[in-house]
Amino acid sequence: MRTELASVSASETERIAAVLAGRLMVGDVVGVSGELGAGKTTFVRGACRALGVTSPVTSPTFTIGHRYSGDVDVSHLDFYRFAGVSAAEWGDLEPYFEDAIVFVEWPEVGASVLPPARLTVALEHAGGDRRRIALASAETALVQGVS
Amino acid sequence: MILGIETSCDETAAAVVTEDGRILSSVVSSQAALHARFGGVVPEVASRRHLELVSPVVRAALDDAGQSLDAVERVAVTQGPGLVGALLVGISAAKGLAWARRLPLVPVDHLEGHVASLYLEPGALEPPFTCLLASGGHTILLAVREKGRSERLGTTLDDAAGEAFDKGARLLGLGYPGGAAIDRIAREGDPAAFDFPVARVPGLDLSFSGLKTALLYAVRDLEPVELEARRADLAASYQRAIVRALVGRLRAAAEATGLERIAVVGGVAANSELRAALPDAAFAPLQLCTDNAAMIASCARFVEALPYPRYLGLDAYASLS
Numbered sequence: 001m002r003t004e005l006a007s008v009s010a011s012e013t014e015r016i017a018a019v020l021a022g023r024l025m026v027g028d029v030v031g032v033s034g035e036l037g038a039g040k041t042t043f044v045r046g047a048c049r050a051l052g053v054t055s056p057v058t059s060p061t062f063t064i065g066h067r068y069s070g071d072v073d074v075s076h077l078d079f080y081r082f083a084g085v086s087a088a089e090w091g092d093l094e095p096y097f098e099d100a101i102v103f104v105e106w107p108e109v110g111a112s113v114l115p116p117a118r119l120t121v122a123l124e125h126a127g128g129d130r131r132r133i134a135l136a137s138a139e140t141a142l143v144q145g146v147s
Numbered sequence: 148m149i150l151g152i153e154t155s156c157d158e159t160a161a162a163v164v165t166e167d168g169r170i171l172s173s174v175v176s177s178q179a180a181l182h183a184r185f186g187g188v189v190p191e192v193a194s195r196r197h198l199e200l201v202s203p204v205v206r207a208a209l210d211d212a213g214q215s216l217d218a219v220e221r222v223a224v225t226q227g228p229g230l231v232g233a234l235l236v237g238i239s240a241a242k243g244l245a246w247a248r249r250l251p252l253v254p255v256d257h258l259e260g261h262v263a264s265l266y267l268e269p270g271a272l273e274p275p276f277t278c279l280l281a282s283g284g285h286t287i288l289l290a291v292r293e294k295g296r297s298e299r300l301g302t303t304l305d306d307a308a309g310e311a312f313d314k315g316a317r318l319l320g321l322g323y324p325g326g327a328a329i330d331r332i333a334r335e336g337d338p339a340a341f342d343f344p345v346a347r348v349p350g351l352d353l354s355f356s357g358l359k360t361a362l363l364y365a366v367r368d369l370e371p372v373e374l375e376a377r378r379a380d381l382a383a384s385y386q387r388a389i390v391r392a393l394v395g396r397l398r399a400a401a402e403a404t405g406l407e408r409i410a411v412v413g414g415v416a417a418n419s420e421l422r423a424a425l426p427d428a429a430f431a432p433l434q435l436c437t438d439n440a441a442m443i444a445s446c447a448r449f450v451e452a453l454p455y456p457r458y459l460g461l462d463a464y465a466s467l468s
Contacts, residue, residue: 036359036363037356037359041305041356045305056302056303056304056352058303058304058305058307059307059356061284061306061310061313061314062156062282062283062284062309062310063230063284064192064230065230066465067466068466081189081192086193088191089191089192089193091194092194092230092232092233125363
């Protein structure tokens with residue numbers, strides 16, 4: 001199931017993420033893709049806030065992984081600086097997938113090792129602050145009725 | 148004398164520093180040369196790489212210092228924040244060395260380590276001061292009233308300043324490391340050519356993601372030939388916007404705290420325009436701006452040590468506390 005939404009601002013992107021976050025469970029993996037500046041970190045921040053994370057949610061490009069604690073634990077990974085994800089690197093990343101909801105930026109790079117995503121989010125520039133947000137999931141209920 | 152070990156991110160580093168803050172050696176197994184070949188992509192960030200490098204790097208630090216392990220009185224190691232697997236390599240190495248010699252071990256916060264790069268000789272700084280820590284992974288304003296402990300005043304809400312430089316360089320088709328590439332080409336450009344926004348966020352926080360998007364749109368609006376001709380102008384204007392944001396927030400933070408002396412540490416402290424824009428600031432020495440272990444050993448002088456063998460259960464922490 002695939003659905004597409006339009007967002008007019010960063011705060012609307014955060015709000016859409018918050019609605020989706022309420023449907024996620026610990027153990028879920030969410031792939032968040034889109035080019036530079038498309039709003040990937042903004043989306044993850046919106047989801048984190050809805051999940052009770054109060055600390056700053058910043059880009060993990062250089063730090064690779066953040067783990068936040070809220071009502072549940074939330075991991076936030078970023079494969080921007082990776083060429084691919086080797087078995088050894090996966091070994092380092094695996095703990096971030098334990099007992100957490102996991103958001104992965106640039107998930108394409110890790111496609112060979114990542115657990116299957118329950119939800120994928122693709123953000124696209126639509127001029128100025130506007131973005132197109134495409135949601136896809138094998139479960140219709142997960143992406144239906146988000147507006 | 149203190150042996151410092153740092154493995155929180157890309158670099159495997161070790162250093163020997165004296166109690167009075169002189170650097171006897173500082174070895175960083177920089178992957179920057181490798182990065183350039185991969186266009187800024189890390190060849191492998193796995194802890195396996197740190198594991199291969201940590202022993203030779205520690206040995207090189209001792210050799211360069213002309214010292215043996217017998218002379219080491221404390222072992223200092225970065226405990227966090229960072230990638231847990233990477234941190235654990237340094238922590239395990241430090242535990243092993245300290246335990247074998249019955250030495251105390253000092254767990255050091257990576258960010259406090261950056262601040263402690265200012266406490267090394269020659270020209271060590273004394274608190275109090277207001278400090279900007281700007282690197283690829285972090286951009287934080289700190290009130291430093293005593294050594295080894297600072298109070299966080301503000302942080303980036305999205306991208307770090309060093310990341311903004313790196314991604315800007317990527318958008319402009321420049322080389323790696325991005326900060327140095329922009330710094331170089333910006334000297335040939337007009338910083339007033341493009342009007343990039345300085346984000347308005349409340350308090351002493353910062354934001355760079357809107358600026359990055361503004362650069363993306365500016366690049367997109369240009370034909371390839373035009374882009375080629377205006378690349379230096381874009382770089383200069385983009386750099387000016389980042390520097391303005393950092394300078395504005397650092398000045399505001401100094402005013403808010405009343406700690407008038409200002410300092411800048413972290414990789415972005417190497418930027419020439421930032422240095423020129425803050426003639427009154429203390430800057431980390433160039434070789435100590437990016438991740439290194441001398442700053443970790445330096446910080447250990449002001450942090451409580453764990454006596455032998457009370458550190459065997461010491462764990463890494465991933466995130467900012």
